[in-house]
Structures are given as structure tokens and as C-alpha cells.
Amino acid sequence: MAERGDLLVGIDAGTSVIKAVAFDLDGRQVAAASVLNRYREGPDGSAVQSLAQTWADCAAALRELGERVEDLAARVLAVAVTGQGDGTWLAGAGNEPVGDAWLWLDTRSAPTVRRLRGHPLDRARFEATGTGLNTCQQGSQLAHIKAHQPELLARAEVALHCKDWLYLKLTGVRATDPSEASFTFGDFRSRRYSDTVLEALGLSEERRLLPEIIDGTQVTHPLSEAAARETGLRPGTPVSLGYVDMVMTALGAGVHTGEPGVACSTVGSTGVHMRAVTSDHVVLNADGTGYVIALPVPGLVTQVQTNMAATLNIDWILGVAHDLVAEFGQSLSKGDLVSRIDGWMAASEPGALLYHPYISAGERGPFVNSDARAGFQGLSSGHRFPDLVRAVAEGLGMATRDCYAAMGDMPAELRLTGGAARSRALRAVLSASTGAPVRVCSRDETGAAGAAMMAAVATGVFPSMDACVTRWVVPLLGKAEAPDAKLHRTYEQLYGAYADARRALEPVWTRMADYRQATRRADPGTGSAGEPAEMALGAN
Template sequence: MANPGRDVLVGIDAGTSVIKAVAFDLAGRQIAVASVPNHYTTKADGAAFQSLDQTWIDCAQTLRDLGAKVEDLAKRTAAVAVTGQGDGTWLVGAKNRPVSDAWLWLDARAADTVLRLQGSPANRARFEATGTGLAACNQGAQIAHMAATTPELLDRAEVALHCKDWLYLKLTGVRATDPSEASFTYGNFRTRRYDDVAIEALGLTARRGLLPEIVDGTKVTHSLSPEAAAATGLLAGTPVCLGFVDIVVTALGAGIHTAGAVGAACSIVGSTGMHMRAVQNADVHLNGEGTGYVIALPIPGMSAQVQSNMAATLNIDWVLNLACDLLSEFGTKLSPSDRVKRIDEWLQLGRPCAHLYHPYISDAGERGPFVDTNARASFIGLTSESRYPDLLRAVIEGLGMAMRDCYAAMGGAMPAELRLTGGATRSRASRGVLGAVVGAPVRISMREEAGAAGAAMMAAVALGAYPDMQACIAEWVTPLLGQVETPDPELMQIYAQAFPGYQQARRALAPVWEEMARQTNAGRYPEVLPSITRVERRAVQ
């Protein structure tokens, strides 16, 4: 149990764009937030990388800033919990020093290696164990690519970590990872341990020594080191909890699983779109295409079945920027709150299903429920009657169609209830469209910082503040779920009829995307055309 007088839990969420530190009381009420923008670099060859040292500096800064907002934070902190962006490769060598910059989940350099590994007879066995499709963002693929192209990096490395693991190392001096990332990358989601079949399928048996100890943060904590205490302003010896990967702790904090809710699902509609349902391990559906993730939840015997769109609100940002750019020509600027208001207004003016929009706006293509690095966004059905509200509505509908596409790939019925969190869910009209496309009533989570909260919930269980995660959910999550919002039955029918056309069109567009990539790359990089026009694809048939 937490020490008397220690009444604060601190959750760290090291995302791709922002690192946050959030203070909660032991009953889950949010006290204060501090944040620092994250820093990473991208290059034309598909590289996306980040400094390990800078990430720690930024993390420590958020904790010091939080200390300035919460009186006596250091003395009051019962535990610190850390989560962060998933996938990617954070190599650490002698004396716990970085070997190189981290390869992020955005990095596409391993695409050709993924193609090679997907063609191996052993790949299906790897998928059956991990429950996770292979993509260039995955650490296993990235290390396999390094082994083939830059083995000297691996030779200098002593351990391969993920973002939150690196921060845990800096906080505690302990090299470890959690059961969620360990099992969906190299292991078996049923046992939550490393799996020889999965490691061998990646061709990494000789590099197995790079894999760290697996630590379940609901059961085990380590102490904040004196060095970390000096950097963060917290007290040495404070318990530190290694959270599960940000995807599932965010879903946990947002309501992916609550007592008595049968068939509920959770979608995080942020920069990317993460679509998840909590299932007993025995009920996991592994699709024939080998796509998606199965990620252990910090609840015994349960996993999140996940499909992920590469881009979600990035599509909304793009279409809103079209309007903002035009308005700025006439001296008008829209604040963030104005944008939400305008979205609702324009959605009401737009015609339902006037156009089809495929929301593959990311330069990295798409990864769920199919994998194609060449996939690109498009409108279908433009006419002389098309107006801007129609386009904006089509973009929101396209996000809903992509969401439905992902849930369909998980097998079984559509969600009976959809819990939503993320930037796009602030608009009630947008929620109405998303719910109608999926065909499910919607509830939003009032939890502002679900990722940090989910990590802090793990610490609360580890400390004994709650007997188990179910009890913690009952106090931290369930009371913060909003009222049920029932979608318009007529809209549901319209979208249900349009969905097969959406799927048919995205399958038919695959060769067009490939040809466009060939033409584009031929102009930019003619000397390397053969290697960069190969397509990474596992299309749903």
C-alpha cells in the first residue's frame, strides 16, 4: 500500500509529438499536467528518428514542471508510472548509453525486409504466436533490417528497448520491457513471454541476447535512482511502474473494458486511428491476411485486438487547412475552438454519402486493415454540385468507413457500443457520423489524459491501492464515461449500404497507387527505382 501522506500518482505519457507528466490523486482525479513538445526528424528515404538523450531531457523537464504546479509533489508522490509510443527501436549499449538515434514507428526503412519476411513460410507461425502483422514500424522488422544492412549497430548494442523502456531505464537503472510490447513483437500473447518460433521467423535467434527482461508493472516496481531524482526533482526510492504500451493503457483509461459492458469497443481518433476491442485470449480472431495487433492488457487473460489506421485527424487537419488558407486570404483566422464549431456547422450542410473518401493521407500509406505503403487518399464522385461542406463531411465519413473496415477485419459483429477518445471526438456532429457509420451508439470518455491515467492505474494496482484492475476501473474509468449517444437510424442505413462500395474501391485502387508511386519515384530517384517501387501489401480480399 502507498505510504501515508503519499497521495499522488504521476503518469508519464511519452507520445510521438508531446511528452506529458500528469498528477492524479489515488481515486483517479486529475490534479495537474505538464508537457514538453517532442523532437524527431524525418528524411526522404523513409527514416524517422529521435534522440534518446533529448527524450530523457524532455521527460525530466516535464516532471520538474509538474513539481512547480503541485505543492510538495516530491514528498506526496506514491509512485511514478511511464508509458510511451509503441514499436520502434531504441538501442542501448555499454554503460547504458545510446548506440544511435531511435528508429521510430514512423520509420519506413525496413519495408523491403518486411516483404522478404512476409514471404517466408515461417511468417504465419509468427503471426499465430504474436497475433500481430509484420510492418516496417515493428521493432522485429527494424532489427532484422539492421542485421542485414548495418550489423555494426547491433554489434555495439547490449539491449533493444522501446520508448517507455528507455525512460524506465533512465528512471530506475533497470533494463526491462513490458508484456504487451514483448509479446506482440517477439512472443506469444497467450503466455506473455518470448517465443522461439516468433524470434526464429524474424531471423533473430542470434540476436536474442538483445531482448530485455519482461516486467509486469501491475506486480513489480523499481525504485527511482538518485541520478533520476536529481534530474526530475522527485525523491530517490520512489516506486516506478513500467506501464504497458501507450495504445492499450490509453484504451484502458478511456473505457475499453468496464464491468457488464458486452461488445464494447474503443477507438482513439488522434493523429492516427487505433480501433480496439477487449477480448479473452481464447476469443481472439486472427484474420487470414495476417494484419493487425493483439496486445496484452494489464488484466489477466485479456488482450486488446487492434487494427490501426496510419492517419485519422491528419485528414481533418488537411481539409480544414484548405478552408483556413482560403479564409486567411481575406483576413480571417480560425482559432482551434472556431474550427470545432465550424466542423459541426459544415457537417450539417454537407450531404450524407455524396462522395467516398479514403483517408490514406499519410505519406507512409496504410497499415490497417491492409498494409500498403503506396496507399493514398482520394475523393470519389465529385461533380459540379460538390461544395466544401460535402468534402468535409466525406472526410469524416471516410474516417468512419476506415474504422468500420478495421472492426470488420477483427471478425464477429460490429461493436455494440463505441467508446471514443482523441481530438476528433470533441465535435458532437463528428461523433454522430462515426457512430452511424460503425452502426453503434457512442460514449466519450471525459478523461483528459487517458494514456497517463492508464499507466497510473497500473501503479495504483501495484501499490495495493486497489485489489485488482477491475476495482480500479470501477473508480477511475466508469464514472467518467459520457452519456450514450444513439446514431440516426436513417444514416446508419445509408452508410451500411455505402460501405461495400468503399471496400471495393480501395481494393481496386491498389494498382493505381502502385503505378503512381512508380511514376513519382522514377522522377525523384531513378537510380534506385527497382528497390523503392516494391510494394508492401497485405490487402484484404
């Protein structure tokens, strides 16, 4: 056995699953383990998760990885952790949880967001963070908690994000990273907290809750004795705090490989669309939406727009088919239905319908509206199920284009990761919608890989992140697939109608939201259809 460990472990704590993945020092995946998460949703817009259970699941994933890799503990050079972004994970005395975590899915802060957008300093807050205020973020959630549940903040000693909580449990250190710190409470240029931002959020007095900012490519902390007992790893193993999962996934998928104009879209349960630029080339839109998220590369950030729902829309339309078939006593697996998508799309006409993919109770990119809902336009008696499937897929393409349009020019090349990247037909839609050739990274676990890359730099395996990218990422990028010229022309014509329709529908969404709220007041036990109280989901 070599004196120096020969494996790096990346932890990716997503909304629905926690993964622990072992890589060799050249970036090859050795083994992976995962544990499903559970979170609870309520009719009041709440979406919460147990801090204790999340740590227990993380530790279980690491123990399972140890069962799959011989002598794992002795071979691990370092561990790195990333996780779901936004949300509010409060800890108090003795680093014990203060209630359940508010997830990024939680919409209870919507009234507070509307109030804060009217603050005289809101534009200054946006120009510092590069990030539009929405219900997902810890800033708006803390402001809402301060107004409505101040006892929680009185008991809290630190406000963390998911990965920060796991880092605390792994090392005993309260910290956050430059990415979440700057897009929530700081300035993306300095990567530090901003007094102006805190004032705009009404949280100047709550600065005491903000943890130290550390960069996991430069600083590590040792795995604690307690965490070693729970995970099966060796105490003292260096632990690196990764950046937020969105940029870790993009880093592992090729958002930054040195070529100009490259962008990366993760089209999974949600849609994350980003491009890597220097801090002085960020385009801040007039609507004040999107994110600017630091990369673990000096001077580079990602400009980001995110859809609340991407492949969740496909899950929905396939679920309609599944339920209908079940009514006749038949059974089809999700795999059976997914395998038919390309065939259904081949049997339908491009651009025949419009679909706005806001199936996940609201939208945040490139506009913020918690009342937004999905819908079809242009239906006629001649349309059949394959046309609906194609419209849903094209809605994802239009939403992708909508997001990139809010950030400036369309990409010169689009790197894809997530579930949609596996479908040739869906890749063709995304390519034609943006007019950009697409490339797919063959790596399975890009988020865990991005975190492990930070540990690789922190421990001196590579002298810089650029050197690590050259070895870990570039060789795994597939061949470029050019956009279909005819399909691109179709979508060029369709996009204007798509954008006009979503703007025109806003008062309709508002009136429907007013109706739902009135119904809930009349009958507090009533929730929205299709929004279950508890969910156990597959991987993002």
C-alpha cells in the first residue's frame, strides 16, 4: 500500500438522494453508493427535511461505499462534500439542529420576497450578489422566519446550507463556501459578505448567524473522531468543503475547459443553465433574475438561470400515460415509458404546440413567479398523446433558450448532463432550441466529481483547478452533435410566441393562485392537486 492515499471521495447530497463516490487520482470512478432522502411538503408551501436524518443518510452512504471498496478508509486521501443549494439549515447550542431545514423548494417566504423586492436597496443587493431574490434562498427565508418565527432565530447560533451542515458533522467546523456566501449575502467580485446586502434583506442584526467563508481548494479540516466512528473512515482524513452542487456538477461536466462561449445545462429534475465568465463580463438583466455563482477558479464565476422543473415535466406526462393504462389493469414501468419517448417524438410534428414547463408549482428562471403553472397552447382535436410528449420536450428546449437569452448571447457550444442528456431526441431539441452543438460528458456522477476535484487541488494532487480539469474532464467529453438546421428555424419562429404567451399568462396565474388561497382559507385541509405531503424521489 502506498503511503499516500490513492482515492478521493466526493459526497453529493442532493434533494432526493445522497451519493458517496470514490475516484482514483486520475478521475476514474471506482465505486458509488447512495441513500434516498425524504422530505415533507405541506399545503402552506413548506418543504422541510430533518437535519439529523440527512447526516445519518450521509454517514450510511459512506459506510456502504466502504463495503464496496476494499480497505477504503486506508486508501482515502481526502473527502469533499457538496449538496443542494439555497435553503436554511439552522444549528444552535452544541451544533444541534434548530427545527427542520427549509429546503429550496419551500415557498412560504413568497410574501416576504414580494416585500423585499420593494426595498430601496434591492437593486444594489442584486448588483452585488448577481442573484435575483426568490423563495429558494436563505436570505429571503431568514427574513421570513425573522418576521413570523423569531423564536427559531433566537435559538440559532449559525445558519448553514446543506453541504455546510454535513461539513459541520464531518469536521466540527462551522463554515460555508464562497459560492453560496456571495450569491446569498455577499458580493461575487470579492467573494465576501456585504453589509449592503444584509441591510437590503433586513438582516443586519442576524450577521452573527453567518459562518466563516472558506475555499475548499485551499483549506481542509480533519475528519473528527465522532464522524470517523459513524462513517467508517479514518479520523484526521482531510475534508474539503465544496462549492454549491450546481457549479460542482457543471465543473465536472465541462462548463470550464478554456474555450470561449461554452455553456453547460444540467437537465435533470430541475434545469440549471450556466456559462463561465470572468467577473467583469457578467450580464445583469433588468428584471433582476438569475444567479452569479463563483467557480473554484480565481476570477471566474458562472452566470446561471434555473428552471424549477425540467424532467419533472416529462415524469408528469409519462405518469399520465401510466395511470391511464393502469385503469385498464395493465402495468408499465417507468423504463418502458421512457424507452418510447424518442418514438413518440418521431411520430409528431415539431412546433405544433406550445408548452410552458412550470409543473413544479412556480418558476424562478428567467423570471420569478411562485404562481406560475404549466400549460399547453394550441391544442386541437387532431392532436394525440405523441404531440403532447413532443410539446413537453420542446417546452424544455424553449425554457433553456429563455434562460440563456436572459444572460446574453446563445452558447457557442452546450455541454449537457442530467437525465435528458441520455435521449438523442431530447438532445436534438435542446441543440435546435439554442442553435448550439451539444456535447455530453460520459461521467455518471458529475456533482461528486466536481467536489472531489476540489479535494484533489487542496491536497496537491494537481497544482491548479485548470490542471485538474484537463485530466478529469476534457477526456470524457463526447463528440459534438450539430443542431438540425430545419428544426432550429422552426424553434426560432416558435420562441417569440412562447415568450409572449408566458408574459400574457401571468394575470391568469395570479387569479388562479387567489382562488387556491381562498379555497385553503375556507378549508385549511385542502392542498393543491399533484402536491403530495411527503415524497421519496429518485436521483436528480
